[in-house]
């Protein structure tokens with residue numbers, strides 16, 4: 001099954017700055033994503049994106065929401081329409097005349113799957129957080145105290161252990177960090193600090 005998008009242009013540049021309201025985005029999220037585990041993943045990535053946009057990029061609230069919304073919706077079609085992953089959500093957001101940057105970020109969250117390279121910082125951070133956030137969350141679930149006391153060393157051990165979260169591509173995680181030009185250690189630290197804010201129980 002190929003998920004290649006076979007295009008690199010998304011949306012209409014005239015729609016720059018158009019975002020969904022938080023209410024509309026959350027409604028779409030709840031209508032499309034029924035799997036609670038996937039919901040957690042998307043909320044975590046959304047929170048990491050928002051945190052990075054505010055703490056590292058110093059973006060205003062509109063900019064932060066654009067990053068957060070891209071994270072929140074990046075897997076919106078994965079639950080019910082896996083064969084149309086990325087295609088369906090991008091076409092939907094295009095029909096709502098959303099800012100092209102949002103669709104581009106979603107389209108490039110898996111360059112090896114969708115054939116679209118991350119270009120700007122928002123694209124690159126979405127790619128960088130996606131898989132690593134999931135692996136770190138899986139690690140938290142097997143620790144007696146969850147995220148409490150988690151450190152880089154423990155995460156790196158899990159990264160080296162191929163049987164742990166075996167479906168998570170280590171090459172992709174390193175590739176994403178390289179493309180974002182961020183040390184893997186710094187990325188791990190950021191996730192350990194920010195991810196626990198998303199309540200998962």
Ligand SMILES: [Fe+2]
Nearest residue numbers: 074075078110
């Ligand atoms: Fe995905």
Ligand SMILES: [Fe+2]
Nearest residue numbers: 041074075130
């Ligand atoms: Fe994802």
